[in-house]
Amino acid sequence: MKNGLEKIYAEIPRRYELANHIMTLGFDRLWRRRAAAIAVEGGGRRWLDICSGTGEMAVYLRKLAPNETSVYATDFSMPMLSRARRKSEAEEIGFSISDVSFLPFADSTFELVTCSFAMRNLNRSRKDLLHTLREVRRVLEVGGRFVNLETSRPENALIRFAFDAYARLFVKPIGTAITGSRAGYGYLAGSIPRFYGAGELDDLMLEAGYRGVASKRLMLGAAAVHLAVR
Numbered sequence: 001m002k003n004g005l006e007k008i009y010a011e012i013p014r015r016y017e018l019a020n021h022i023m024t025l026g027f028d029r030l031w032r033r034r035a036a037a038i039a040v041e042g043g044g045r046r047w048l049d050i051c052s053g054t055g056e057m058a059v060y061l062r063k064l065a066p067n068e069t070s071v072y073a074t075d076f077s078m079p080m081l082s083r084a085r086r087k088s089e090a091e092e093i094g095f096s097i098s099d100v101s102f103l104p105f106a107d108s109t110f111e112l113v114t115c116s117f118a119m120r121n122l123n124r125s126r127k128d129l130l131h132t133l134r135e136v137r138r139v140l141e142v143g144g145r146f147v148n149l150e151t152s153r154p155e156n157a158l159i160r161f162a163f164d165a166y167a168r169l170f171v172k173p174i175g176t177a178i179t180g181s182r183a184g185y186g187y188l189a190g191s192i193p194r195f196y197g198a199g200e201l202d203d204l205m206l207e208a209g210y211r212g213v214a215s216k217r218l219m220l221g222a223a224a225v226h227l228a229v230r
């Protein structure tokens, strides 16, 4: 699927952010800001945003970072990162191309790693996701924080049904109409109901060796911010 995903992310960068803002009625921005605010609470001198895409989270981190803090962003999609590099804050962000399964950083490099709306992509299997969570933990300093923002599974069955219906009926057609990528938004919409609930993802983080795991559900559980400490 890696090549399939890279192909999808080569098709959508130009209108990716617009599609997100329309599909979530602007909530994705609020959620990223909220996650960024939680993320930076721990401070530190080296912060990394993985699966950074067009760099929205990395830009929030850069805006919130003290001058002496270096912000890095990595993704395996050159077309997505090219959009990120056009942003005015990009000059002060260190970009790299990498697959998050094997991050090109030494152990214990960062005090903070963030990830937004990408964990579903890394969920090819439970085993793969655990491997990636451990890889992120490896590059964190002891005491460093991993903050993950992702769509989630509402606990209430009725809300979950409505949320899945929205994903099925709107995400694919709206995403396709805006970006022109039917395959891309078919995949992205389909990955929403297959993902974990907030409690299940907390448990997976604990299994990957993190401590201090906590999550905050957003908009009735449609999304969640997870905090996990190495």
Ligand SMILES: C[S@@+](CC[C@H](N)C(=O)[O-])C[C@H]1O[C@@H](n2cnc3c(N)ncnc32)[C@H](O)[C@@H]1O
Residues within 6 Å of the ligand: 005, 006, 009, 050, 051, 052, 053, 054, 055, 056, 057, 074, 075, 076, 077, 080, 098, 099, 100, 101, 115, 116, 117, 118, 121, 122
């Ligand atoms: C849905 S986008 C999210 C982008 C950005 N974080 C955001 O909040 O909008 C998912 C991103 O994850 C990247 N990605 C998916 N799998 C990856 C992997 N194994 N290694 C690195 N990047 C990956 C894709 O290229 C894409 O840019």
